Amino acid sequence: MSEKVIVGGVGMIPFSKPGASPSYTEMGAEAVRLALKDAGIGYELIQEAYVGYVYGDSTSGQTALYEVGMTGIPVVNVNNNCSTGSTALWLARKAVETGAADCVLALGFEQMQAGALKGHWDDRPPTRERFLPILNTLTADAVEMGVPQALRGFGGAGREHMQKYGTSMRAFAEIRAKASRHAANNPLALFKNVVSADDVMNDKAVWPGVMTRLMACPPTCGAAAALIVSERFAKKHNIRADVQILAQSMTTDPVESFDPPSLISYVGGYMTRAAAKEVYEKAGVGPEDIKVAELHDCFAHNELLTYEGLGFCPTGEAEKFIMDGDNTYGGKVVTNPSGGLLSKGHPLGATGLAQCYELTNQLRGTADKRQVEGAKLALQHNLGLGGACVVTLYGKN
Numbered sequence: 001m002s003e004k005v006i007v008g009g010v011g012m013i014p015f016s017k018p019g020a021s022p023s024y025t026e027m028g029a030e031a032v033r034l035a036l037k038d039a040g041i042g043y044e045l046i047q048e049a050y051v052g053y054v055y056g057d058s059t060s061g062q063t064a065l066y067e068v069g070m071t072g073i074p075v076v077n078v079n080n081n082c083s084t085g086s087t088a089l090w091l092a093r094k095a096v097e098t099g100a101a102d103c104v105l106a107l108g109f110e111q112m113q114a115g116a117l118k119g120h121w122d123d124r125p126p127t128r129e130r131f132l133p134i135l136n137t138l139t140a141d142a143v144e145m146g147v148p149q150a151l152r153g154f155g156g157a158g159r160e161h162m163q164k165y166g167t168s169m170r171a172f173a174e175i176r177a178k179a180s181r182h183a184a185n186n187p188l189a190l191f192k193n194v195v196s197a198d199d200v201m202n203d204k205a206v207w208p209g210v211m212t213r214l215m216a217c218p219p220t221c222g223a224a225a226a227l228i229v230s231e232r233f234a235k236k237h238n239i240r241a242d243v244q245i246l247a248q249s250m251t252t253d254p255v256e257s258f259d260p261p262s263l264i265s266y267v268g269g270y271m272t273r274a275a276a277k278e279v280y281e282k283a284g285v286g287p288e289d290i291k292v293a294e295l296h297d298c299f300a301h302n303e304l305l306t307y308e309g310l311g312f313c314p315t316g317e318a319e320k321f322i323m324d325g326d327n328t329y330g331g332k333v334v335t336n337p338s339g340g341l342l343s344k345g346h347p348l349g350a351t352g353l354a355q356c357y358e359l360t361n362q363l364r365g366t367a368d369k370r371q372v373e374g375a376k377l378a379l380q381h382n383l384g385l386g387g388a389c390v391v392t393l394y395g396k397n
Contacts, residue, residue: 002097006397008239009039009227012357015190015345017114021221024056024111028064031223031350032107036068039227039239043069046227047101050076050091052084052108053349055120064109081127081384082298083250084108085224085352090250090390092228102233108354109223110347127386134261147207151299153385155211157263158301165316172215172300173200174322176342179297182328183339185369188354190220190345200300215300220345224353226360231397243363244397246377247282249275253387264305271389272309272381279391280311285377287311290333292362292372294355295381297340306381307335310391329372337362337370352382352390359394 011034013027021027028051036043046069051061061077080087085108092104119126126132136143138160139152147155161167177197183189195214203212227239234241251271258266280286287310295310297303304318312333313321326332338344338358341351359378361367380392 003099004231005093005096005245006229006231006234006239006241007226007243007245007356007360007394008229008234008241009035010225010357010360011035011038012188012224012354013222014188015220015222015347017190018112018219018221019114021111024053024060024109025064025067027111027221027223028107028109029067031109031225032065032068032105035105035225035227041237041239044071045103045237046071046073046105047103048074048095049105049107050078050088052078052088052352053110054079054081054084055110055112055348061107064107080388081386082296082346082348083352083382083384083388083390084349085354086380086382086390086392087250087352087388089226089228089352089356089392090248092226093245093248096228096230102230104228105225106228106353107223107225108349108352110349111221112219112347114219131258131266134258134266135263138261138263142207145207151206151211151216153263153267154299154301155207157267157305158299159210160263161305161318167304167319169209170197170201171304171319171322172211173197175297175300175303176200176214178328179336179340179342182337182370183343186339186344189339189343190218191339191343211299211301217298217341217346220347222345222347222350222354224350224357226353226356242397243360244395245392246395247279247393248390249278250388250390251275257387267302267305267385268383268387268389269305269309271387272306272383272391275389275391276310279393283393285393290377290379291375292334292337292359293379293381294336294338294340294358296383297336297342298346300342302383303335303340310379310381334372337367337372352380355380355382356392363394363396
């Protein structure tokens with residue numbers, strides 16, 4: 001018998017630029033305190049903790065949590081690239097669902113450096129080394145221009161979509177403009193200034209004909225946390241139990257991610273489709289039932305691809321979905337009401353739990369000006385290349 005899994009408390013701090021944030025210990029501890037306050041319980045009731053971060057030394061999770069309490073509980077440190085936060089959530093959900101624990105903390109934080117993402121080890125094989133020739137071959141022109149690797153992957157996938165389906169670069173600009181309008185109503189977002197699609201198109205080109213600077217998310221610092229509890233624990237401790245994790249799936253790369261060579265597949269297309277399919281089947285719902293979603297828009301290009309991967313629109317029709325306004329308020333599904341990674345920010349370890357924070361508030365009806373009316377189901381998509389994709393479905397309990 002599986003236990004009903006409740007999101008009992010969530011906490012998130014405002015995201016900030018590298019160099020302007022507190023230390024990861026302060027950020028992580030504050031997010032935990034906020035989640036505990038939201039749940040109305042003390043740290044001593046937490047039985048296990050899963051802590052996600054990408055850039056940090058071993059046991060940084062303990063270092064942050066010790067600022068809140070030292071109770072001797074198991075603390076597991078998690079690193080799954082950009083899907084780290086939702087991987088911590090996946091582990092916490094499994095612990096409660098299987099009955100191994102009744103109150104589990106998932107925490108994610110990141111104290112990032114300015115500039116493009118980079119590896120910190122030069123004396124060993126990089127991740128995905130075996131498949132890098134695919135990326136380098138399909139983006140040879142960008143290699144010559146010195147375009148960073150992550151931008152080449154997602155930008156190249158967007159270009160592939162343009163070439164296959166006639167998608168315009170303006171579709172990506174419209175996604176970025178939509179993100180800014182949503183973020184303007186989010187006090188925790190990093191960038192709250194509203195930009196138009198023209199502003200995005202006229203911004204500095206980082207890959208001419210493919211991407212401008214505003215189409216890429218910024219490096220960001222921040223933290224977010226969630227308390228995952230069993231229904232009986234929630235009743236015992238008078239914790240609100242109106243948000244439930246209905247289904248969740250984590251996938252990694254199948255052979256089809258790389259063969260035949262395709263950048264849409266390379267940056268997670270197959271992982272996304274497989275994870276979404278499993279979640280829909282587990283919950284007995286379809287994409288047409290989803291009214292609000294937080295998805296992984298590390299680049300505007302990936303948001304467009306993810307519309308199709310999650311089944312919000314048919315393959316090749318994402319531009320029409322965007323131009324019809326079906327990705328925002330008044331349309332079919334409000335995507336990234338928080339502003340997403342593009343405007344809210346993307347502190348790698350915290351991102352998945354920041355998505356959980358937003359969707360929990362949406363289902364509680366406490367999202368203020370961002371509130372999506374009538375939402376009973378909420379979908380989360382968090383992607384990390386290397387790779388791992390986590391799709392989570394929340395519902396009103």
